[in-house]
Amino acid sequence: MDEKVLITGNEAIGEAAIQAGCRFFFGYPITPQNKVPEYLSYRLPQVGGCFVQAESEIAAIYMVFGAAGAGARVLTSSSSPGISLKQEGISYIAAAELPCVIVNVMRAGPGLGGILPSQSDYFQATKGGGHGDYHLLALAPSTIQETVDLMMDAFDLADKYRNPVIVLADGCIGQMMEPVEFKERPSEVFPPKDWAVTGAKNRPRNLLKSLYLDPEKLEQHNLKLHKKYLEMAKNEVRVETYLTEDADIIIAAYGTVARISRTAIKILRKKGIKVGMVRPITVFPFPYETFAEISEKVDNILVVEMSLGQMVEDVKLGVCGRANVHFYGRVGGMVPTYDEIVREIEKIRRSQVS
Amino acid sequence: MAGFGGQGVLFIGRLLAHAAMKEGRNVTWIPSYGPAMRGGTANCTVVISDEVIGSPVITSPHSLIVMNNPSLDAFEPRLKTGGLLIVNSSLVTHEAKRNDITVVKAPANKIAFEIGSDRVANMVLLGAYSACTKVVTKENILEALKKVLGEKKKHLFEINKTAFEKGLETGNL
Incomplete structure (x- = not known):
């Protein structure tokens, strides 16, 4: 596909995810990102994927946890209050070192706030958001073309670091249309997801968890995560x-x-x-x-x-x-x-x- | 372009954006979105440029298409000096107040009704705008129309095309 198409940022997010190999979406509706799930609700079945509108944001993020744990490329999207609801799950996913992509089409807060564009979830996206010492890789597009390109990179980066990646958009990016091109991507080969829980027949069982009651082990785990964030800081800065x-x-x-x-x-x-x-x-x-x-x-x-x-x-x-x-x-x-x-x-x- | 919800202002904005893309220009389309109700106001902004487009929202636009009185009142003061104001004179009863702009009036609803449907008044105004500005070609607007209507609404192509052509004539006067 080399011809340009005119689409909204929300639709671009959906299509880019599909082209990046994402086959699972779990979410719950909220303005101004509703075109993301709307688009994926008919597009995912066309490519043999799975779209679930969960009963709540909290359910959705744990479905993401499950799919990511099984080794799938998985996406959830929401807008500010919905992303707040997902924070507990995001902390768990970061702790369990699972790759997934989270899109926040930011709207004005605090609280339910309003549905118009905002960037007031910057702290939440960059400084943690949920509890514990963890970070998300956070990408902030400013055009629809860049939204497409970063969405695709987001899945690669999530796999590379076994870490959730957040794409930080806003209501303007979600609602506006610009011509975009879905470029053919060189397929990067990543190490197989030998950590995934896919059934332990003929191999030792894998365990994905975030509970470490032994403080020495938990400290080691924190230090391991921290090393990963330092790696990101060394390799992934884009400006x-x-x-x-x-x-x-x-x-x-x-x-x-x-x-x-x-x-x-x-x-x-x-x-x-x-x-x-x-x-x-x-x-x-x-x-x-x-x-x-x-x-x-x-x-x-x-x-x-x-x-x-x-x-x-x-x-x-x-x-x-x-x-x-x-x-x-x-x-x-x-x-x-x-x-x-x-x-x-x-x-x-x-x-x-x- | 601005009017009541349901008059098709977002639609003609999309056509214009599509046509501009076909011509290899940079383009952005952004709707005003927010809590809305039937009969409320709707508008969208289309920016077409040969340069990289910065802001998709424009403080003072070069051209303005208004389909109802509230839109004229709200946006006329923001039009650039020397700008173009296309007015749906079937519904807009207020007079434009400025004399440093070009005003083109088209009885869009009347023309649309005469060719068979009130609902294509938006296309008459897009036609008038195209004739005045020549920013995109007629062929590319029709190409965009075909694309945006898609298979499902193919049957609406002819009447939209006719309305657009009537608009071109109005704008060429």
Whole structure:
């Protein structure tokens, strides 16, 4: 398939999963991601897969646990409150070291919040979310094409690290349409899933669990997991830098806000203000080093988010006091406009001159 | 493009986006989504560009298609200076207030009714828009129409096509 198709982000998530070899989906409906299960409910049976609308998010995530434990490529998707419900199961899956992909089409919170776009689940996705010392690999697409590409990578990465991967989208990405291409992928060969529970005839039995009552063993298990996260940080950081070479001010943004910032940068450059952007594509592991390097070259970095300042903490860790870190955010389902971002940059510039 | 839910504004947005994709342009289509009810307002934004598209939501658009009074009131002030306003004059009774824009009126519901169905008024307006802007070709809109209707709604192709052509004539005046 090399022809471009015009589809919504939600449908793209579904199709990319299928093309990445995912044959199982378990979920429970919630706006604004409903097109994901809708699409997979008819598409999965066409390829011999299995779609189950579970009785709740909690049931769905444990179905994911089961399918992943049996060695299948499996997906669940939801939006913010639904992802919160899944956190216990996600912690179990991370502890049992099972690969799966979780999509969060973020909507505004807290609580039931609203159904419009948001990025206020950044902490939840990057710092844990459930209980215990664990991390998800977190990918944050900003176009529909990138959503497709990252969805496919997500399944590979999950298998590679035996770890759940979360794709952090938002209501805009889910609802909008863009032309996309489903590229033929070189099939990567991964070690067979010899840990899966598939029936122990003629082999020693496999055990997948998260309970370790012996504290010494549990500490060893935690350290093993931790080593994996350090590996991810070493190998899997992805980041885009845009017009940073000659920039005086840097915008840090991801997902939908990054593309709005791109338009703001175009307007600002026409006005003669040299602005560039650092766009994290993985938000865990976070591109700390890129921010460390950039903070040697510029004095001001503006973080723009659809939250009241979550990624700004990671940016500050990278910058480590070498540059001023400013913040601009909209919440509640309000999406920042490029005009607002232009104004914020101009404000920073004025305050530097005076 | 904006109107009541059910008037087909999202549909003509999709056709425009499809046609632009066929022409190798970059394009985004984004609906306003939210808690909605029958008869409520609906709108979508289509951005077509030869460059990489940043924001899919535009503060001040180049063109605007309005199918009802609330849409005219809400969006006319946001149109770019020198922009194009396509008005469904069958239903829009309010007058456009600005004089720094081009206003094209098309009695879309009347024309659609005359060719057999009120429901293709949206296509009349898309036709008028296409004639005025020439942003995509007629062939590509019809190609997109075929694709979006699919096998299931194939029988609706002819009437939509006729409505679109009537719109082209209106826009060419």
